[in-house]
């Protein structure tokens with residue numbers, strides 16, 4: 243079967259290999275069969291390997307849902323009664339965590355800072371010192387909305403110095419940017435199958451400290467479907483998800499993990515690096531400006547400032563590229579008009595060169611000046 247190959251430059255879901263797509267086409271199976279439980283067992287241990295999380299300390303728990311389900315689950319499940327969450331918030335995804343706290347009525351501190359910068363560590367320290375009731379520090383590793391990479395090792399060290407657990411949204415870094423659960427002081431991280439692993443949507447997972455999960459048995463139960471301990475406990479007792487798993491996505495994820503380990507993380511990270519370098523080069527050649535300083539970028543997302551050109555029209559440029567198999571994506575910065583080009587997925591530098599050919603045509607056809615104009 244020939245499947246059209248689209249180049250997705252949005253921040254996930256990402257371009258997948260044909261072998262991952264085809265891995266979903268399997269004989270029908272009831273996921274309550276032992277065969278399926280065995281598969282999930284090996285999937286769970288493979289996920290620990292991706293995160294370099296020692297199996298004697300960490301476990302992984304699977305959920306059916308998009309990546310946001312992990313944010314919801316960690317926040318509502320891991321906060322003891324009468325304690326607070328500190329959210330180190332410099333972007334859209336940490337703001338989403340703040341919203342989760344608001345919806346559950348979880349006591350929290352929203353430590354907001356500029357979306358263009360990394361958080362200030364002195365502010366984090368001062369907040370922890372002034373508020374000994376903080377039991378959890380939460381942040382986002384790679385803020386996908388801007389492309390800023392946050393200093394999780396330093397934030398994690400502060401959390402642990404103040405006896406708080408450290409929960410990190412690594413949805414857009416796991417399997418693409420190296421980090422180390424122990425050295426970075428990460429108690430819980432999370433991701434979904436369609437980002438760094440380059441599989442399909444519908445499977446999300448949390449990797450975390452097993453002792454803390456066991457302790458959370460006695461924490462307030464704020465959700466039924468989205469409770470970490472309940473799902474963990476069900477896996478421990480039966481090897482299965484509490485409720486129906488995303489069967490075909492799990493097959494695709496198994497295949498994606500196989501390909502991940504075959505390529506190896508060093509080579510995979512090097513490929514992401516080639517892709518983002520090609521993106522930086524293509525933007526510079528067109529005179530397009532990025533809004534985030536290079537030294538704090540994740541190396542996976544370029545946030546591009548809209549040119550000051552009367553003919554600039556994101557929708558029209560997007561549609562022109564989309565019709566030719568390239569998907570670009572709007573920014574997530576409320577104060578500045580940006581669009582994003584991302585280096586996720588099974589793509590390489592030649593795909594980016596082909597994309598810039600099309601983007602230049604889109605500028606040309608729409609009468610947008612090249613090099614791009616800025617006031």
Ligand SMILES: *Cc1c(COP(=O)(O)O)cnc(C)c1O
Pocket residue numbers: 253254308309310311335382384385386411412413414434
């Ligand atoms: C993609 C992403 C999520 C999850 O978003 P969904 O739309 O629920 O898949 C969460 N956090 C970050 C940092 C992300 O990039």
